[in-house]
Amino acid sequence: MTSGFKTTSNYYLELMTNFPPRPISNEEELIATQKRINSILDKGQLNQDEKDYLRVLGMLVYEYEEKYEPIPKLEGVELLKAMIEEDNLQPKDFGRVSRVRNILEGKREITEEEKANLVCLIK
Structure with a gap:
């Protein structure tokens, strides 16, 4: 056997x-x-x-x-900030510079479509 x-x-x-x-x-x-x-x-x-x-x-x-050491679940602006910090990115790396700056500065809300696009970038 x-x-x-x-x-x-x-x-x-x-x-x-x-x-x-x-x-x-x-x-x-x-x-x-x-x-x-x-x-x-x-x-x-x-x-x-x-x-x-x-x-x-x-x-x-x-x-x-x-x-x-669970990885925190980040979404929206927090995910955007983490990506910029982790990968040493600039707003220009995301395409629309003024839109990204406004989101980061809290002058504009991030849309659902933009959230989905961020998720796609990290996969």
Whole structure:
């Protein structure tokens, strides 16, 4: 009878032994896990064992961040401001400079169509 799992390679066991995946419960563990992920990614071309191992570590990081560091839901003007700050954009990058400036300065409301366009830009 088979278990349905692939035979585990010695290299995969080595990865698991050197940095055993465990649920992340604090910032220190998160940083250590991210450093481990980066050290593997820095190698460049990854083999299947490394990809599988990174997938496990990535799920642990995702689980921690969803629980302890949720991404705030931004809409409308707040989303526009966040995009400008995060991507170092200028009102001219959105097309209609005066319209964007008026929205940012609170002189004009953002329309539903403009909100939808912002959402499309980030997807």
